[in-house]
Amino acid sequence: MKGRLLPDEPLTVERLGALLLGADQVRRWRLVAEFLEEYRWEPVESRATLLAADPAPTGDEHWDVFLAALAEHLSARDGRGAPQWTETRSLRRFWFPFNTRAARGKAVVHAPAAFRRRGVYVAAQELSVR
Template identity: 30%
Template sequence: MMLAAPGPTGDNRWDALLAGAVRYRLRLIDRPAPAWTVRDPLPAWWWPGGRGARAVLAMQRTPPELSRLGIWFDARNFTTA
């Protein structure tokens, strides 16, 4: 399976989140991640949902593919209704 690299969003944080999310979802279905999903960690931790009361829960529930990048994003955000 080949997934083409997307174009940049204009914000390195969102580019990193996209790469980490693809790595996470592919791991769940036991597929290899493309090389473009390998990223360096962000220079500062980032909570896309904000640092409010849910920040601690986001840190507990973030997939390792994102936490390695310094992104704290609750894995439940990937579910659909």
């Protein structure tokens, strides 16, 4: 049996954006979790390449801004500046992806700065994969 022609490539934020297009909310969060898991296992020195390319619109402004916040957040965690494409994305109205009373309370207190400054309120624990 022949091996694969191309090795498995880690999921990039650009590819993640394309996969979010037309996906329902449950699938979107599964894809984000998969991206975060793959990102976590990549060597720190190569992670910037996973965030470098500007994702095409997902069809939902909330998710477009979420991707920018995610790229900035992960870059900061790794001690790097955010990719330039993230600078122009923000919401005019706050968005709580997990919109229950408890989740909103946690998000207001614990949303990472990259998300908060863009109007996306999601608790940091929602962005961790174990």
